[in-house]
Amino acid sequence: MRFALVNSVRCETSPGLIGCCPGCSQPMIAKCGIHRVWHWAHRGKRNCDPWWEPETPWHRAWKDQFPSEWQEVIRRDNAGEKHIADVRTENGLVIEFQHSHLPTPEMAAREAFHRNMVWVIDGTRLSRDRSRFLQARSSFRPTLMKSLFVVFWPKEGFPSTWLDCAAPVFFDFEGFGTANETSEKNRDLLWCLLPGRAEGYAVVAAVSRGMFLDAARKRAQIIPSQKIMEMVADDLRRERAATELNARRWAYAHPPPRKWRSRPFRRRSRY
Numbered sequence: 001m002r003f004a005l006v007n008s009v010r011c012e013t014s015p016g017l018i019g020c021c022p023g024c025s026q027p028m029i030a031k032c033g034i035h036r037v038w039h040w041a042h043r044g045k046r047n048c049d050p051w052w053e054p055e056t057p058w059h060r061a062w063k064d065q066f067p068s069e070w071q072e073v074i075r076r077d078n079a080g081e082k083h084i085a086d087v088r089t090e091n092g093l094v095i096e097f098q099h100s101h102l103p104t105p106e107m108a109a110r111e112a113f114h115r116n117m118v119w120v121i122d123g124t125r126l127s128r129d130r131s132r133f134l135q136a137r138s139s140f141r142p143t144l145m146k147s148l149f150v151v152f153w154p155k156e157g158f159p160s161t162w163l164d165c166a167a168p169v170f171f172d173f174e175g176f177g178t179a180n181e182t183s184e185k186n187r188d189l190l191w192c193l194l195p196g197r198a199e200g201y202a203v204v205a206a207v208s209r210g211m212f213l214d215a216a217r218k219r220a221q222i223i224p225s226q227k228i229m230e231m232v233a234d235d236l237r238r239e240r241a242a243t244e245l246n247a248r249r250w251a252y253a254h255p256p257p258r259k260w261r262s263r264p265f266r267r268r269s270r271y
């Protein structure tokens with residue numbers, strides 16, 4: 001964890017410091033090595049939140065975009081279950097930054113626990129995830145709304161773990177502060193897989209990092225996913241109806257040539 005209590009004050013680590021966990025009040029040791037980001041660890045192996053994952057520089061770069069009092073917020077439900085939200089904004093939105101793979105039951109449990117939440121997934125962890133995505137990107141179908149796409153085969157572009165979430169999933173395929181040859185604009189984009197399906201199809205929104213952060217800081221919702229899904233479903237239904245109507249009109253205007261029409265077979269007279 002990034003913060004522990006030292007003399008009842010939330011502090012970041014520095015070498016030799018001893019603190020206590022704001023969640024369980026157990027002693028915590030400052031880990032200030034060279035291999036991992038500096039962090040606090042519970043003494044021994046145990047961690048009071050089974051959902052906690054070791055942080056990477058990617059986690060920290062994202063969390064740094066928010067005030068420190070929004071980071072590592074301890075939340076308890078009515079049953080007394082307790083978990084630490086990576087970021088919880090003043091509008092009650094929880095943002096979970098996920099670097100490693102997550103088993104589906106845990107993902108669902110976290111969504112049920114935090115309710116108003118979004119996922120941000122580290123798409124730079126496996127290089128094949130990014131290349132797979134870029135390949136699938138060319139088959140995304142634009143919609144009438146800008147930056148919004150219908151995706152027929154989401155399995156081809158996104159890691160399967162994240163295909164059926166109940167919360168919006170933002171994929172960060174570029175990472176923070178990584179020097180990359182891709183254009184500035186592209187590097188800036190997050191790809192959001194919206195929850196649910198519209199007429200059976202997945203819907204993906206391209207959201208700039210700036211817009212994501214702005215919405216996260218100011219609003220209780222980053223993207224109105226339910227409304228968007230309904231609009232896309234409406235458009236798809238309208239489109240299908242129009243296609244069917246056009247096909248019927250075309251058939252009416254272009255009757256088959258007489259010789260193709262069914263008629264009783266008559267042998268041509270020989271004489």
Ligand SMILES: [Zn+2]
Pocket residue numbers: 021022023024025026042047048049
């Ligand atoms: Zn603890």
